[in-house]
Amino acid sequence: MIGVLDLQGGVVEHLDHLKRLGLAGLRVKKPSEISNLAGIIIPGGESTCLFRLLTISGMKEAIVREFQQGMKIFGTCAGAILLAKTVIGESPCLALIDIEVERNSFGSQMDSFFCEALVPRVSSMPVPLTFIRAPKIKKIGPGVDILLKIGNYIAAAESPDVLVTIFHPELAGSLAFHRYFAHKCGLKTIKEGRSMDDPTWNAKSWTQFARVAD
Amino acid sequence: MDKKRYELNVQLAQMLKGGVIMDVTNAQQAKIAEEAGAVAVMALERVPADIRKDGGVARMSDPTMIAEIKRSVSIPVMAKARIGHFVEAQILEALKIDYIDESEVLTPADEECHIDKTKFSIPFVCGARNLGEALRRIAEGAAMIRTKGEAGTGNVVEAVRHMRAMNREIRQLVNMPLEEVVGFAKAGGFPYELALEARKLGRLPVVNFAAGGIATPADAALMMQLGCDGIFVGSGIFKSADPAKRARAIVIATAYFNDPLKVLEASMGLGEAMPGLEISDIPEAQRLAGRGW
Numbered sequence: 001m002i003g004v005l006d007l008q009g010g011v012v013e014h015l016d017h018l019k020r021l022g023l024a025g026l027r028v029k030k031p032s033e034i035s036n037l038a039g040i041i042i043p044g045g046e047s048t049c050l051f052r053l054l055t056i057s058g059m060k061e062a063i064v065r066e067f068q069q070g071m072k073i074f075g076t077c078a079g080a081i082l083l084a085k086t087v088i089g090e091s092p093c094l095a096l097i098d099i100e101v102e103r104n105s106f107g108s109q110m111d112s113f114f115c116e117a118l119v120p121r122v123s124s125m126p127v128p129l130t131f132i133r134a135p136k137i138k139k140i141g142p143g144v145d146i147l148l149k150i151g152n153y154i155a156a157a158e159s160p161d162v163l164v165t166i167f168h169p170e171l172a173g174s175l176a177f178h179r180y181f182a183h184k185c186g187l188k189t190i191k192e193g194r195s196m197d198d199p200t201w202n203a204k205s206w207t208q209f210a211r212v213a214d
Numbered sequence: 215m216d217k218k219r220y221e222l223n224v225q226l227a228q229m230l231k232g233g234v235i236m237d238v239t240n241a242q243q244a245k246i247a248e249e250a251g252a253v254a255v256m257a258l259e260r261v262p263a264d265i266r267k268d269g270g271v272a273r274m275s276d277p278t279m280i281a282e283i284k285r286s287v288s289i290p291v292m293a294k295a296r297i298g299h300f301v302e303a304q305i306l307e308a309l310k311i312d313y314i315d316e317s318e319v320l321t322p323a324d325e326e327c328h329i330d331k332t333k334f335s336i337p338f339v340c341g342a343r344n345l346g347e348a349l350r351r352i353a354e355g356a357a358m359i360r361t362k363g364e365a366g367t368g369n370v371v372e373a374v375r376h377m378r379a380m381n382r383e384i385r386q387l388v389n390m391p392l393e394e395v396v397g398f399a400k401a402g403g404f405p406y407e408l409a410l411e412a413r414k415l416g417r418l419p420v421v422n423f424a425a426g427g428i429a430t431p432a433d434a435a436l437m438m439q440l441g442c443d444g445i446f447v448g449s450g451i452f453k454s455a456d457p458a459k460r461a462r463a464i465v466i467a468t469a470y471f472n473d474p475l476k477v478l479e480a481s482m483g484l485g486e487a488m489p490g491l492e493i494s495d496i497p498e499a500q501r502l503a504g505r506g507w
Binding site: 006007008009010013029044045046048049052053056077078103104109112113114130133171203208212213214 | 224251
């Protein structure tokens with residue numbers, strides 16, 4: 001089972017992607033809910049808010065403890081910041097992957113953008129990338145591989161146990177990164193093959209997890 | 215605004231879900247809000263409680279002050295433009311803040327038209343009292359909705375009323391046969407296509423926060439349990455006895471809204487909340503929620 005850290009941010013978007021891969025996604029709010037997960041996703045949101053909530057809830061220690069027991073971690077956007085060993089100008093939170101990140105590195109919301117790129121290790125087809133007030137990975141340390149570099153910054157990287165992207169794979173129809181993470185966790189998915197685009201995904205798909213009327 | 219830009223703007227609001235957006239009037243307050251765990255700040259010269267007290271015409275804040283707040287924090291910065299004042303919105307877009315609130319808290323500049331938000335690249339959040347109002351704002355290009363509540367009162371009753379109204383109308387839409395939707399949309403002034411979308415999705419097609427009168431962790435958790443996606447706190451924090459502590463408490467109560475023990479913990483030892491106002495004591499002409507349509 002893969003958990004999604006449910007403190008703030010794009011939680012349901014990840015649950016939706018996991019469901020499309022036939023994986024059971026679990027919302028994780030408290031330390032008691034984290035045991036026996038193959039992996040956990042730390043979603044996008046505001047990293048300062050998540051940092052604070054991780055600290056006061058005891059989730060920070062719980063994640064580190066489970067990580068040491070073999071749980072894999074996937075951080076998107078704010079999640080990547082929280083996992084980084086070095087955050088420029090700020091103290092790190094979980095420090096579980098040797099990368100240096102700069103927060104909010106592109107500017108304001110008007111600098112948010114969408115593009116596509118080939119990430120050969122993850123998919124044989126171009127993957128859609130959504131950058132929202134994104135950070136940049138500036139440097140990587142030993143034991144960390146670059147998955148995608150664009151210009152002078154790194155957009156996706158991994159160590160044997162941690163996957164990070166500065167963009168939001170959960171905000172587009174491709175399931176490639178989530179499948180890649182599932183494999184990293186040793187899990188099989190129901191969707192395999194060359195194209196990981198799910199034609200039934202659309203920008204409103206998240207709402208099925210947040211209905212007010214049924 | 216092209217379709218993809220609009221989608222990105224809706225998606226920024228999605229990343230704010232489960233979070234608290236706080237009104238701040240200077241860089242120091244913005245820092246306090248950020249450290250407490252706010253997901254964004256609303257930069258304005260006077261909080262609604264003071265606007266209400268001072269009277270007169272309330273306009274967009276001084277851009278110098280908004281720019282200073284923008285420099286002092288790394289979380290998104292929002293600012294308010296008057297309803298229909300598209301030039302104030304152009305200025306805020308040129309300032310490159312992250313989100314514009316076309317807000318009834320300021321004195322409306324146009325009693326007939328709201329801003330045509332489709333002309334902008336920057337995202338807008340707009341207030342609404344019911345489903346029709348929310349869908350009309352979305353039709354104009356709003357990427358996020360919030361309840362109007364009654365700002366500056368510290369009284370949550372209007373936010374509850376607006377949230378319940380939206381939920382009730384969505385439930386009615388979901389449960390009615392298709393042939394009744396046109397009449398329902400006509401009566402409520404709903405744009406028909408968006409009414410169909412809300413019916414299909416069982417909710418608004420964009421993120422919907424609660425705003426207007428939220429003053430305590432319990433208020434925040436109440437609004438979250440009623441189904442909103444996050445919380446705006448205006449006067450409630452910096453008009454209270456211990457703003458930093460209250461700000462942190464409201465962030466916790468919003469994240470753990472379904473957990474009474476956590477909300478209890480967050481509610482303890484906060485000191486005085488902001489003074490509250492009974493809605494019926496406010497003359498009709500001074501009620502802010504009635505501004506805009």
